[in-house]
Amino acid sequence: MRLKSLELQGFKSFPDKTTLYFDEGATVIVGPNGSGKSNITDAMRWVLGELSSKNIRGTKMEDVIFGGTEHRPAMGFAEVSVTFDNSDPDHRLDSEFDEVTVTRRYYRTGESEYLINKEAKRLRDIHMLFMNTGVGREGYSIIGQGKVAEIISKKSEDRRHIFEEAAGISKYRYKK
Ligand code: ATP
Numbered sequence: 001m002r003l004k005s006l007e008l009q010g011f012k013s014f015p016d017k018t019t020l021y022f023d024e025g026a027t028v029i030v031g032p033n034g035s036g037k038s039n040i041t042d043a044m045r046w047v048l049g050e051l052s053s054k055n056i057r058g059t060k061m062e063d064v065i066f067g068g069t070e071h072r073p074a075m076g077f078a079e080v081s082v083t084f085d086n087s088d089p090d091h092r093l094d095s096e097f098d099e100v101t102v103t104r105r106y107y108r109t110g111e112s113e114y115l116i117n118k119e120a121k122r123l124r125d126i127h128m129l130f131m132n133t134g135v136g137r138e139g140y141s142i143i144g145q146g147k148v149a150e151i152i153s154k155k156s157e158d159r160r161h162i163f164e165e166a167a168g169i170s171k172y173r174y175k176k
Contacts, residue, residue, distance in 0.1 A: 001084040001093050001100070001133070010075040011046070012039040015066040041144060047080040047104045049114075049126045049137050065108055077107045093129055102126055131171040139165060 003022045008014040013036040020040065031037050042056040046064060053061050055151075068074030073087050075157070081104070088096040103115040105125075114121045116129065130136030140151075151162060164170045 001088065001091055001098065004083045004085050005080075006040070006044060006047075006100070007081040008040075008043050009075075010066045011064055011078040011080050012036065014039065015072060015075055033092065034054050038144075041142060043080045044082065045142055047082045047102055048130060048139070049104070049123055051123075061106060061110075062108060064106060073104045077105055079105045092097045093133065100129075102172075104128070105151065128171070128174075131164065131174060132168045133163055 002024075005019055005021045007019045020029075025109065028041040029037050029040060033109075036144040046056050050056055050116070051089065053059060053063060058064060065078040070168065076144065082102050083101045085098070086093050086095060086100045093100055097117055099117075101115075101117055102119070103113075105113040105115075112123075114123055114126050127136060130139065133139065134141045142167060151159065161170065164173060
């Protein structure tokens, strides 16, 4: 599968609907300090099911919702969607669709929603969809600032998850 796009709305510093398209090859995002570059990786981590607000640089889950500025009121919910091209027969997500869009929505009231191709799902379904692909919550495809040091210095039991995911056996361990 191939990453196609990421859409943010009401997520951290992105109150307006913003879509990033990822073409073949490398995509680079540049901007001054504090302009919101890391918020984009936070959004990616979050839509894939991240549950720890600390891992997305917040203290509580509500911190993902646009908090308002002097000129613009705070928003009531945050929504992020990630779309993958799933048409490569050799590297498919476990889904019948040739394009898979995963959406996560979180309301200030504390309610959460997960969708796969606009159909309501449980977090567990999102977790299962990406397991063994290296992409999901346990994946190693998002290597943030400081993550390399964390990988080599973590407890061996934690490090094992990374290798099991890379070897493609974490799904079977989870099922067992
Ligand atoms: P650096 O280069 O310093 O790492 P960056 O470009 O990665 O910075 P981020 O850390 O992604 O920038 O963005 C920080 C900005 O996002 C800050 O201006 C912060 O006020 C804003 N921000 C974070 N959460 C929210 C929120 N919930 N509502 C509104 N703005 C937010």
